[in-house]
Amino acid sequence: MAYAEDDPVLSRSKPQKNTKAAPPQDSSNIRGGEGPGATRRRQKHGEGASPGTVSSGISGASYYTGTFNTVNRSPDGRYVAVSSRGNFYLTWEPGQPFWQPHNRAVARRIQNMGWRADGGLWLLVRGGGLYLSKGTGVTEEFEEVSVQSRGFGILDIGYRSEEEAWAAGGSGILLRTTNGGKTWTRDKAADNIAANLYSVKFINDRKGFVLGNDGVLLRYLG
Template sequence: MAMMTPNLQATDCSNLIPSLTSLFPPRLLHRPLSLPHSRFISKASLHHPSSPPSSSSSPPSLVNRRQIISQTASLSLSLATLSSLPLPAKSEEVLSEWERVYLPIDPGVVLLDIAFVPDDLNHGFLLGTRQTILETKDGGNTWTQRSIPSAEDEDFNYRFNSISFKGKEGWIVGKPAILLYTSDAGESWERIPLSAQLPGDMVYIKATGEKSAEMVTDEGAIYVTSNRGYNWRAAVQETVSATLNRTVSSGISGASYYTGTFNTVNRSPDGRYVAVSSRGNFYLTWEPGQPFWQPHNRAIARRIQNMGWRADGGLWLLVRGGGLFLSKGTGISEDFEEVPVQSRGFGILDVGYRSEEEAWAAGGSGVLLRTTNGGKNWTRDKAADNIAANLYSVK
């Protein structure tokens, strides 16, 4: 799941289910350049036009010696000239900004989220299934298994879905319902009790300030706390299922087939949310102060895979089977245009923006794409081409 402040989600490639968190803070990989193989130069030199013609008045042995001397001089000159000239750049020699990091986890573990402590960017945590929590204190180069006693009191095999830090305060949510809180940058974690009546499973949490956080369930419930999680206030008045049942006649295509859960949910820096329905047939948005989620028809024929926010405040949208769309303008919109990408026929699963101009996209079979002009053009990074796995998330 760098940092980009995007920071990218991978498991062992033998199980074909890692995510981009196997690729961590960007580092340059230094590769020495080499001269072209000398045999190609010698072939050109053997047909050099300066080779003297044979003379009928000269002995055959003398003619051959002269030709050999001439050809040898031409070859030496060619080598000397080439060694003094800069070599042309080749696309396969472009240095990648990613390197793979191997993790001490079981083959069946799926990685789900990653976060670093803002006050110490070398200190971070990586979450996954099977109660997996990994910790690094060297910027992601090495990771160790982390045990949290308060999360091991019961015979549950927790799936840790989301982690977020604000200063030294951090939050973790998982399934079955579990909430962990730290005030010392993760040196110790406290378990916060939760009501068993929560609608849905907690899939996302965001640290928003001192002792404050927002928590989202897969049924669209949003809860806010400002006192370290001891009390939570509902930010929306009903679940998404209830909203759609009330508005099923509003013209939202596919609402009658809605199963009541989100496939993905993403939050913008200013607190707006966009979520994709579990079937991918429409999407929903929510802004602070709104009592309900707002459903939107998709303008694309294919079902939606994932959606999120660009650094300029606009939306990006991925469709199943491959395809990247960007909304026109900023803010919430239903008007999208497709952007051509070189995904080699594999679907794209996530996009992460580092700035308004630079972003990365990740997808099936090790697809890594980069843009440096706000998403208008994308180029492929070959760093993960040899990893037989899907890259699920980039942050």
């Protein structure tokens, strides 16, 4: 068994030194994804923005007003965010003055996105689909990976190393890959837990946790 259920505990987190906050987000008004360190300013439509229109009908990087559904940060300070409707995503890299919008690569709406350990992107869609970007860095080209999710949605992925990662989702589903995401196998550690698992986090290669609803917390045992 790779995971064990821990008793819920109350802990208070302390601010860590040298940590960086996510790019500023207003719950009702996000314009341009003005990145960290950028002077907060309002710009007219198209001014200083990248050309093009994403599938949501949003032109340029400085013309999005709305909310993020999820935001994930890479170890080197890059961000990827999914729009609240899941119809497109945005990225920000150090040095960029604006968030950059991108078309979603698949027909189904995006559930969540994040960074692989090798610097590429993973993408989850509603209904249980899993996609990996081609190569590393920011791209709109993704390939679908076959997973046995038993019909339940996959909600999050956490990388323990460049080759090993864990995916979690509805009805206690846990999936594991040991080849960088090319193939996934189901782990039965949480099959008897009546909870949706929605967050996977590895602090290092020996310490990892899966968080679920109703106070469920799973600890990685190796």
